Amino acid sequence: MKYVVVIGDGMADYPLKELNGKTPLESAQIPNMDHLASKGVNGRLKTIPSSMEPGSDVANMSIMGYNPEKFYTGRGPLEAASIGAILEDGEVAFRCNFINEEEGLLADFNADHISTEEASELIAALNQKFYRYGKFYLGTSYRNLFVCKDGKKGSLKSTPPHDVVGEPISDNLVKPEEDERARIVNNIMCQSQDVLKNHPINMHREEKDKKTANMVWLWGQGVKPEMESFYSKYGLKGATITGVDLIKGLGVYLKLTNIMVPGATGYYDTDYCGKAKYALKALQDHDLVFMHIEAPDEAAHAGDIKEKIQAIERIDRRILGKLLDGLPEYDEYAIAILPDHPTPIALKTHTKDPVPYAMFSTKGESDSVARYDEKSSEKGSQGLMDGFRFIENFLRYSSI
Ligand SMILES: [Zn+2]
Incomplete structure (x- = not known):
């Protein structure tokens, strides 16, 4: 069985009034997702x-x-693993966004999707200035890392920058502000402006009318997680395909193979067909592939209804369509579709609302649901369950 x-x-x-009270999933043309929903079983996680x-x-x-x-x-250690920065005991990793600050407000959480090449030069400049406190690591685009020593456990509270766009920076710094560690991190964030503001990369961006990466935002901190490998827990050889660092990092800790797909960007322009092709190829020597596609989330963060529907339709056509064409070469297979959140x-x-899922297996039964969307899944035979039960449920369903 391949999964x-x-x-x-x-x-x-x-539901959106712009879509006559429908959700993007309900409005999109998604024949392949509907196929999985109608031939398989449905539920919510x-x-x-x-x-x-x-x-x-x-x-x-x-x-x-x-x-x-x-x-x-925390998110930091997952992303650290994805770029090969393995945390030592007593180290803590922060996610480091390049952001755009304007008049004291957090104007753009991704500095206009700054390129990895540009980010690389800015990271070097930050390391020159802040080497005493820790080390910045280059990730992808605006998504980078900062690793430092942290002897103490305990809860610093940081804020995801995409949640506070347009808000004053001073209200959203790391807390409690009187904590020595928070003070250091907040100083680095504020002083990063001195390094970045007049950096040639940013002067060049300004000339081209692009938003500058004039500040770093540190958040999502955490120490190394202790997780049993996916193989030892579920007995399956697994792989991941994703353009997003934190999912790759999860894969590193779970000892999944991270399959690099040229053109998988984690943005609208990701190469969908390439992902499907590589997934089918990976199944030759793996039992299960997790494929993650970031595009609908990016469109939703941007508030772009049309782009979100298009991203969903592309997943349907270019990923599910291609998988459903290719999977029958393996006699027995199972496939599931779902959002993460x-x-x-x-x-x-x-x-935090529960998400709809549909799963189909060449060996499994089907329920009465005919469409894949939020409302239809409520009538699915699998009901509502905790997300971490999904894999065992998927395996059980597929082996009946
Ligand atoms: Zn997500």
Whole structure:
């Protein structure tokens, strides 16, 4: 049996008046998702525990079969692993965004999608200035890292920058502000402006009328998580295909093979067909592939209804369509489609609402649901369950 789990980041949504009271999933033309829903079984997953923030890291950890309440230590260490920065005991990793600050406000959480080449030069300048405190690591585009020593455990509270766009920076620094560690991190954030503002990369961006990367934002800190490998827990050789660092990092800790797809960008222009082709190829020597596609989430953060629907339709046509064409070469296969969490267009950020899923197996039964969307899944035979039960449920369903 071969398994594919297709995760469309942030696909689930709320009804929109612009769509006559329908959600993007309900409005999109998604014959392949509907096919899985009607030939397979459906249900809803609580991928975000009530006590936790609705991030893609927590949600994807759930989907991969690990209870985030038990294993999640922060987003930073996951992204660190993805670029080969393995944390030592007593080290803490922060996610480091390049952002745009304007008149004291957080104007853009991704500095206009700054390129990795540009980010690389800015990271070098930051390391020259702040080497005493820790080390900045280059990731992809605006998504980078900062690793420093942290003897103490304990809770610093940092804020995801995409949640506070347009808000004053001074209200959203790391807390408690009187904590020595928070003070150091906040100083680095504020003083990064001196290094970045007049950096040639930013002067060049200004000339081209692009937003500058004039500040770093440190958040999502955590120490190394202790997780059993996917193979030892589920007995399957697994792989991931994703353009997003934190999902790759989850893969590193779970000892999944991270399959590099040329052209997988984690943005609208990602190479969908390439991802499907590589997934089919990976199944020759793996049992299960997690495919993660970021584009619907990016469109929802931007509040772009048309782009979100298009991203969903592309996943349907170019990923599911290609998989459903290619999978029959393996006699027995199972495939599931789901978002990690909702990213409602109206809110432009993630929520904790349960997500709809459909799964089909050449050996499994089907239920009465005919369409794949938020409402239809409520009538599915699988009901509502915790997200970290998904994998065991998927395996059980597929082996009946
Ligand atoms: Zn997500």
